Amino acid sequence: MSIAANSVVSLHYSLSAESGKEIENSRQGAGPIQVLIGHGGVIPGLERALLGREAGDAFEVVVAPVDAYGERQEGSMQRVPKKYFRDGARLKPGMVTELATKEGGQRSVVVAKVGSSVIDVDLNHPLAGLTLTFQIEIVSVREASEEEIAHGHVHGPGGVEHAQRT
Missing domain, CATH: 2.40.10.330 (Thrombin, subunit H)
Incomplete structure (x- = not known):
């Protein structure tokens, strides 16, 4: 399945700044992250780079500040x-x-x-003004449930856990 709007993508990533210094790495955390595509869960430049990809794809994407956390705003x-x-x-x-x-x-x-x-x-985001480099490995892709689409985020393991009402 190719990644499109309303897909749930499970992926590993490492993020580094222009200096080459690693900022984050999902392999050092609780496992791959899960993202609902088309609902603002990731920066625009990364989301566009994911579209059309499939499980098993591994690639690098460089994202300019305008497509990440914006340019630094002096006086903030x-x-x-x-x-x-x-x-x-x-x-x-x-x-x-x-x-x-x-x-x-x-x-x-x-x-x-x-x-x-x-x-x-x-008030600038800590990564504002930086060109970011992501190393991405797509673990899985699935269609989002109607409830996930309505809520705008992934549910279940790796996503949001809502309390069950009885």
Whole structure:
């Protein structure tokens, strides 16, 4: 089966930046990741590179910032009270942490400066402005269930586990 919109893809990946330094590797985690294609679960440049591929394919894809996490936006610093951080007292400059958004989600930010009651953060994604290189191995491809499509994410092992209602 070829990868298309509403396919569930299980894949291994390694991610490196322009320097060649590895940033992430799915083989060092809980196993391959699962992605529902066409629902914003991966960056656009990677998703386009997956389309038309099949289980067993292994390839490299280079993704420019515009198709990844965008260009860095200068002036994207914000001062936030420490109480809004889970581990505010332990944060140090250069660390990546999560900050709650007004919409109820989470946003990755980089700590720029830590004061006694506030923390200055860079709102750019930590990988913004970088050209990214992915080494991909597609493990499996299947059609998504109607429920997965409706929810916009993969269910079951490697995906989201919803509590069963009785």
